[in-house]
Amino acid sequence: MATPIEDEFELIATYFAPLALGYDGALGLEDDAALVDLPPGERLVATCDALVAGVHFLPDDPADLIARKALRVNLSDLASMGARPLVYLLNLILPRDTEAEWVADFAAGLATDQAEFGVHLAGGDTVASDGPLTIAITALGSVVRGSELRRAGARAGDVLYVSGQVGDAALGLLVLQEELEGPSAEACADLVARYRLPRPRLALGARLVGLAHAAIDVSDGLVADAGHVCDASGLGAVLNGPDLPLSPAARRLVAADPSWLARLAAGGDDYELLFAVAEADAESVADLAGELDLPLSPIGRLVEGRSVRLLDAAGAEVEVGKGGWGHFRERPA
Ligand code: ADP
Ligand code: MG
Numbered sequence: 001m002a003t004p005i006e007d008e009f010e011l012i013a014t015y016f017a018p019l020a021l022g023y024d025g026a027l028g029l030e031d032d033a034a035l036v037d038l039p040p041g042e043r044l045v046a047t048c049d050a051l052v053a054g055v056h057f058l059p060d061d062p063a064d065l066i067a068r069k070a071l072r073v074n075l076s077d078l079a080s081m082g083a084r085p086l087v088y089l090l091n092l093i094l095p096r097d098t099e100a101e102w103v104a105d106f107a108a109g110l111a112t113d114q115a116e117f118g119v120h121l122a123g124g125d126t127v128a129s130d131g132p133l134t135i136a137i138t139a140l141g142s143v144v145r146g147s148e149l150r151r152a153g154a155r156a157g158d159v160l161y162v163s164g165q166v167g168d169a170a171l172g173l174l175v176l177q178e179e180l181e182g183p184s185a186e187a188c189a190d191l192v193a194r195y196r197l198p199r200p201r202l203a204l205g206a207r208l209v210g211l212a213h214a215a216i217d218v219s220d221g222l223v224a225d226a227g228h229v230c231d232a233s234g235l236g237a238v239l240n241g242p243d244l245p246l247s248p249a250a251r252r253l254v255a256a257d258p259s260w261l262a263r264l265a266a267g268g269d270d271y272e273l274l275f276a277v278a279e280a281d282a283e284s285v286a287d288l289a290g291e292l293d294l295p296l297s298p299i300g301r302l303v304e305g306r307s308v309r310l311l312d313a314a315g316a317e318v319e320v321g322k323g324g325w326g327h328f329r330e331r332p333a
Pocket of ligand 2: 124126
């Protein structure tokens with residue numbers, strides 16, 4: 001069935017207002033703006049990320065997964081600040097021929113993740129355009145004043161940790177582009193899921209407050225994002241290639257062809273947290289990993305200097321190139 005959209009008011013009332021139920025500051029999406037309360041002593045944390053059809057997702061990707069990724073990448077930014085998510089605002093720029101069924105699936109995806117992450121829709125805007133489908137979500141969270149995690153603050157000698165596994169999302173994108181050979185069909189499905197449905201590390205971010213000196217979420221690529229922490233902290237870093245936490249599929253690729261290491265270290269979209277902790281706190285990190293049932297792997301160190309160097313098993317430097325995605329540098333296929 002393909003139902004044309006009458007007007008945006010119908011969309012808001014039918015599909016979006018239900019997502020605001022349970023947050024009274026949303027005013028049922030019936031006023032001009034939302035009201036957001038903050039607990040005393042807390043500060044608002046605000047972040048916005050846009051996804052554009054043809055750049056961040058393929059136009060015929062499932063609408064519910066597009067919605068969930070759009071929300072999750074924003075929640076990941078809140079996680080990296082150590083913030084607790086409150087609400088989000090949704091800006092939808094829809095091609096004129098968008099069907100109501102697409103919006104229904106999109107809203108269903110949001111409902112699923114709202115339940116999982118404890119957030120509500122509090123407002124937004126809906127417009128039609130002749131351009132590509134674009135989704136911009138603004139997520140609002142809160143953090144106790146002064147306890148926010150920043151990119152700046154890492155110290156020389158700190159250990160760099162990363163959560164989960166890195167490189168899988170980049171491999172998932174290669175699977176979708178039909179450019180990856182080797183992994184089984186089942187492994188490929190897992191990799192695609194890692195690309196389409198990142199897991200914002202909110203519980204980890206909250207627990208890193210008071211423990212990590214600096215943190216960032218890995219969206220541009222491990223090496224590029226380590227570089228962002230280094231730049232903000234006025235330091236350099238040495239990453240040990242063999243210590244990177246890789247999935248079995250990624251590990252097999254590196255074993256067959258060591259040049260994969262650099263590609264995995266440059267790949268983005270993992271949305272894991274990369275954070276710097278004093279060496280003396282290694283045990284606390286290990287305890288936290290057990291508590292959250294999430295691998296937290298030491299992968300290198302902050303050092304004096306300004307460069308990020310990735311070393312292979314023999315201690316030789318691996319060339320990673322620019323080490324990440326740049327919107328004005330690369331052209332989407
Ligand atoms: P305006 O004329 O100021 O643009 P709108 O008619 O766009 O007002 O919005 C009316 C209400 O609907 C507002 O509360 C707004 O936040 C909400 N709204 C509009 N689009 C969305 C959306 N995509 N998601 C959530 N809320 C929305
Ligand atoms: Mg509007």
